[in-house]
Amino acid sequence: MVLTSAGRVLLGATPIGNPGDASARLREAIAGADVVAAEDTRRLRDLASRLGIEVRGRVIAVHDHNEGERAADLVQVAADGGVVLVVSDAGMPTVSDPGYRVVAEAVAAGVPVEVLPGPSAVLTALALSGLPTDRFCFEGFPPRKGGERARAFQALVAEPRTMIFFEAPHRLVDTLVAMAHAWGDDRPAAVSRELTKTYEETRRGTLAELAAWAQETAPRGEIVVTVAGRPADVVGEEAAVAEALARISGGERAKDVVADLASTTGLPRRDLYNAVLRARSGTSGDAPA
Numbered sequence: 582m583v584l585t586s587a588g589r590v591l592l593g594a595t596p597i598g599n600p601g602d603a604s605a606r607l608r609e610a611i612a613g614a615d616v617v618a619a620e621d622t623r624r625l626r627d628l629a630s631r632l633g634i635e636v637r638g639r640v641i642a643v644h645d646h647n648e649g650e651r652a653a654d655l656v657q658v659a660a661d662g663g664v665v666l667v668v669s670d671a672g673m674p675t676v677s678d679p680g681y682r683v684v685a686e687a688v689a690a691g692v693p694v695e696v697l698p699g700p701s702a703v704l705t706a707l708a709l710s711g712l713p714t715d716r717f718c719f720e721g722f723p724p725r726k727g728g729e730r731a732r733a734f735q736a737l738v739a740e741p742r743t744m745i746f747f748e749a750p751h752r753l754v755d756t757l758v759a760m761a762h763a764w765g766d767d768r769p770a771a772v773s774r775e776l777t778k779t780y781e782e783t784r785r786g787t788l789a790e791l792a793a794w795a796q797e798t799a800p801r802g803e804i805v806v807t808v809a810g811r812p813a814d815v816v817g818e819e820a821a822v823a824e825a826l827a828r829i830s831g832g833e834r835a836k837d838v839v840a841d842l843a844s845t846t847g848l849p850r851r852d853l854y855n856a857v858l859r860a861r862s863g864t865s866g867d868a869p870a
Contacts, residue, residue, distance in 0.1 A: 588659040590667060590687045592680055594699030597671040597803075598777035600631045606697045608632055614666035616658050618643035618651070620679050624670050643667065648679045652686040659692045671803075672702050677721045677747055702776055703745050706805035709783045710743070710771035713809065717743040723756055730756065734763035741810040741844055748804050750774075757792035760808060764788065769809040775802040811845070818856055821846050825857045835861075 591610050596602040611617065611629055615638045619625035622642050629636050643651050659665045667674045667683055673696075674680030687694050703719050720737070723746055724730045737744060748756050753772070761768070766789035773783040780802065784794055788808070821842050828838045839857055843850035 587693070588662040588664065589693040589695055590656065590659050590665045590683060591695050591697055592674045592684070593666050593668045593697040594673045594701065595628060595668050595671055596777070597700045597702050597705070598775065598781070600628065602700045602777060603628070603632055604697060604699050607699060608634055610664075610666045610697060611636060611668075613664070614638045615663035616641065616655065616665045618655055618665060618667045618683065620644050620669045620674075625668060638664075638666075643683070644679050648682045652682040655683055656686045656690050656692050659687065660690060672700055673698075676701070676703065676719070700777070702747070702803070702805050705776050706771070706773040706783075706807050707743065707745055709773055709776075710807035711785055712743045712769060712771065712807055714743065716741070716810075717745060719745045722747045722749075723752075723759075725752065727755070727759070730759050731763065734759055738763060739811055739845065743810050744808045746806045746808070748806055750799070750801050750804055753800065753804055753806075754792060754795045756806065757788055757795055760806075761788035761792055764808070764811070771807045772800070773805045773807070774800050776805065778802070818848060818853065821848055821853055822856050822860050825853070826860055829857075829861070 591614065593607045593610055594604070595607065611625075611632070612634045617625060617636060617638055617640045619640060619642060621644070622640050625640060626636065641651070643655070655665050655667075665683075667680045669678035669680065672678065675684060684694055707714055707717055718740065724733050746756070757770075757772075760770070767787045769786075770788050770791055771783055771785045772791050772795065773781075775781045782800070784791060786794070825835070825838045825842055829835050835857060836854070839850060839854045842848065843853050
């Protein structure tokens with residue numbers, strides 16, 4: 582990438598551990614941006630030093646506590662023709678890190694935004710987990726308080742996608758226990774720590790097994806927890822149709838009910854919908870479509 586005079590905001594993914602993962606585009610942007618907005622300026626300068634790069638632009642701190650105040654000024658720099666690079670301590674800005682407000686301000690102002698792709702703890706942990714990767718969701722850090730955490734996990738009881746969470750090491754045991762309570766001791770999961778670093782480790786097992794392991798070993802470092810989604814219930818078409826008819830009679834739309842049951846049972850949506858239509862043709866009264 583060759584930086585030009587065209588003003589824009591760049592989102593640069595930084596290494597999550599191994600500095601060798603820094604892309605050529607990130608290296609050039611660190612050296613050539615007019616302004617580098619860093620979550621921690623000391624960590625930025627340390628990364629630049631390890632990469633052998635001189636930061637020639639102005640460096641300012643932009644973190645959770647001041648991003649709202651500084652976003653407009655950064656976007657104005659880009660609007661005036663400058664290049665603004667936004668970096669977090671590790672990984673992709675805006676993903677559980679600062680950067681979202683800057684992007685929102687830039688979009689509202691019509692200022693171009695570009696992404697310099699690179700390391701991601703979310704995708705790295707997902708790939709290492711051994712769990713399904715075709716559909717997944719990122720849930721960030723769970724609530725710290727026990728009651729709020731339990732409610733958050735309860736809201737995900739029916740989530741069929743693989744779920745990815747960040748967690749602090751001193752809360753890992755409590756989180757794994759709460760997950761097991763909400764989703765079952767035997768739900769498959771993985772705990773990854775220190776990704777791409779010297780002591781990288783991924784532990785796989787059930788939530789109960791991982792909770793016991795974490796209690797015994799007290800793992801340290803930056804942690805990502807990956808949990809399998811709710812498995813499709815083993816329900817026959819006849820039972821699914823019966824439940825669908827009952828819910829439709831209660832006022833729900835047939836298409837919505839079928840979509841929900843197809844997701845939770847694993848039955849093909851079209852086949853289930855057609856079976857429901859056939860069954861409804863033999864009942865009296867109208868129901869929402």
